Amino acid sequence: MASISSLGIGSGLDLNSLLDQLEASERQQLTPITLKQQSYQAKISAYGKLESALTSFQDAVAKLADGKQFEAVKKEVSGDALSATLGDDALTGNYDLDVSQRARGYSIATQGIAAANEALGAGTLNITLANGDTLDLEIGEKQSTLEGIRDAINDAGGGIQASLMNDGGDTPYRLVLSSTATGTEAAIDSVTFGGGLGPSLALDPDSEVPALNARLTINGIAVTSQSNQVEDAIQGVTLNLKETGTATLDVTRDGAGIKKAVKSFADAYNTLQETLDNLTRFNQDTGESGALLGDATLRGIESRLRSVVSGGGTGGAFNTLADIGITLKVDGTLEVDEEAVDDAVDNQLGALADFFTGRADKDGLAVRLDDALADMVDDGGTLDDATEGLETSIETLQTQYLRTEDRINSTLARYRTQFQKLDSMIAEMNSTSSYLTQQFDALNAQLGQ
Known part of the structure; x- marks a missing residue:
C-alpha cells in the first residue's frame, strides 16, 4: 500500500478539514471542565474580597474589644x-x-596650642565621669595631635565627645571635652594627660561649664x-x-476618639454589608449574578454576624446596639444616631465600655464579634477551609482535564491513522481503475481495427 504523507492527496477528499471538525467536536468535552475551573477560581477570588472586608471590620471591632480604647x-x-x-x-x-x-551637659577646654596638627608626643589620656565610668586611652606618636586625640575620644565613645575650638589668639587651638548626656551624673569628674601629652596639654578652669540637673x-x-x-x-x-x-x-x-471608634465600627460593618450584597447580587434584567450567590459559606457567615450584632449585651445599662443609638436597618446596615452615641460617651462611658468589652464573666458585643470574626478569617477558619476545598477541586479538575485531553489525542491519532489508510486505499483503487480503463481502451481499439 502506498504511503500518503499529506491527507487527501491520494483520494482527493478534504480529509484534513474533516479531521479538524472531529477534533473540535472531541475537544468540546474539555469545555465543561474549564468552565467549572473558572467558576471555582471566581469563587476563590470572591472569598478573597469577602475576607478583606471581614478583616477591615475585625480591625474596627478589635478597638472596641480592647478596654484601653475607653481609657484613652x-x-x-x-x-x-x-x-x-x-x-x-x-x-x-x-x-x-x-x-x-x-538640664545641661558638662564641658571643659584645654589651654591653647599653636597648631591642631602639631605632634605633642605619645602618652595617655584618662577621663573619669561623676558616675564612676572611665575612659582610658593610649595615644601613639602619630595620633598625638589635637585632631588625632579628638578622633580617638570620639571613636571610643564612653559618654564623652571631643571637638576643636579656635579662639583666634596666639595659641588658638583648644581641645573641648563634653559629656554626651545632661545632668550631674554624666559630668566629667577628672581628666589626666600622661606621658608626652602632659607637658603640652592642661585644662583651662575658666572654660569649665558645670553640668546642671x-x-x-x-x-x-x-x-x-x-x-x-x-x-x-x-x-x-x-x-x-x-x-x-x-x-x-x-x-x-479622649471622648472624641471613643466616638470615632464607635462610628468606625458602624461604617466598617456597613462596608462589609455592601460587599456581601455585591457578592450575592442578581440582576433580573441581565441575568448577571454575584460570584457567591447562594453560597453556603457566605450564608453561614452572614447569619452568624447578624446573630451576634442583634444579640443582647451583658445585662448592664446598655443591652443592645439600639440602646446606644445604633439601629439595624431592614437592608442589613447600621444607622448611627450621633447625638445618642455622644450622650453615651459623655455621660455613661463605663456602661458603654461594659457593653462592648464585657462585665463580670460575660463577654461584651465587640469581644463576641472579634471571636466570631477570628473563626472566619484566621488560618484554619471558615474561609480558609472553603478556599482550600475549592483549590483541591481545581486540582482534581486539572487532573481530569489532562486525562480527557490524552484520551482526545489518542482518538484523534486513531482517526488520522484510519484516514491515512482510507486515503491510501482510495489512491490505490483510483490507480487500479485508471489502469483497467487504459487496458479496456486499448482492447477496444484493437477490436475496432
Missing part, C-alpha cells in the same frame, strides 16, 4: 516651657508646672531630673522641657 486620654498644654507625650498608662489629671532650670515643680512638688526629658514624674506622661517658665497640662478622657 488626650492632652492639652498651655505655655511654652514644655511639651508632653502620653503613654498607654496615662491617667486623667490637671497639673501646674514651673520649670526653674533645664533639670528642676521643676509639679503641683507644688519639687522634681529633679538628669535629663530635660522627664519620665514617670507623672504616670504615663513624658515631659519635654524646652525653657524655664510655667505651663499647665490637662490630661482628659
Whole structure:
C-alpha cells in the first residue's frame, strides 16, 4: 500500500478539514471542565474580597474589644516651657508646672596650642565621669595631635565627645571635652594627660561649664531630673522641657476618639454589608449574578454576624446596639444616631465600655464579634477551609482535564491513522481503475481495427 504523507492527496477528499471538525467536536468535552475551573477560581477570588472586608471590620471591632480604647486620654498644654507625650498608662489629671532650670551637659577646654596638627608626643589620656565610668586611652606618636586625640575620644565613645575650638589668639587651638548626656551624673569628674601629652596639654578652669540637673515643680512638688526629658514624674506622661517658665497640662478622657471608634465600627460593618450584597447580587434584567450567590459559606457567615450584632449585651445599662443609638436597618446596615452615641460617651462611658468589652464573666458585643470574626478569617477558619476545598477541586479538575485531553489525542491519532489508510486505499483503487480503463481502451481499439 502506498504511503500518503499529506491527507487527501491520494483520494482527493478534504480529509484534513474533516479531521479538524472531529477534533473540535472531541475537544468540546474539555469545555465543561474549564468552565467549572473558572467558576471555582471566581469563587476563590470572591472569598478573597469577602475576607478583606471581614478583616477591615475585625480591625474596627478589635478597638472596641480592647478596654484601653475607653481609657484613652488626650492632652492639652498651655505655655511654652514644655511639651508632653502620653503613654498607654496615662491617667486623667490637671497639673501646674514651673520649670526653674533645664538640664545641661558638662564641658571643659584645654589651654591653647599653636597648631591642631602639631605632634605633642605619645602618652595617655584618662577621663573619669561623676558616675564612676572611665575612659582610658593610649595615644601613639602619630595620633598625638589635637585632631588625632579628638578622633580617638570620639571613636571610643564612653559618654564623652571631643571637638576643636579656635579662639583666634596666639595659641588658638583648644581641645573641648563634653559629656554626651545632661545632668550631674554624666559630668566629667577628672581628666589626666600622661606621658608626652602632659607637658603640652592642661585644662583651662575658666572654660569649665558645670553640668546642671533639670528642676521643676509639679503641683507644688519639687522634681529633679538628669535629663530635660522627664519620665514617670507623672504616670504615663513624658515631659519635654524646652525653657524655664510655667505651663499647665490637662490630661482628659479622649471622648472624641471613643466616638470615632464607635462610628468606625458602624461604617466598617456597613462596608462589609455592601460587599456581601455585591457578592450575592442578581440582576433580573441581565441575568448577571454575584460570584457567591447562594453560597453556603457566605450564608453561614452572614447569619452568624447578624446573630451576634442583634444579640443582647451583658445585662448592664446598655443591652443592645439600639440602646446606644445604633439601629439595624431592614437592608442589613447600621444607622448611627450621633447625638445618642455622644450622650453615651459623655455621660455613661463605663456602661458603654461594659457593653462592648464585657462585665463580670460575660463577654461584651465587640469581644463576641472579634471571636466570631477570628473563626472566619484566621488560618484554619471558615474561609480558609472553603478556599482550600475549592483549590483541591481545581486540582482534581486539572487532573481530569489532562486525562480527557490524552484520551482526545489518542482518538484523534486513531482517526488520522484510519484516514491515512482510507486515503491510501482510495489512491490505490483510483490507480487500479485508471489502469483497467487504459487496458479496456486499448482492447477496444484493437477490436475496432
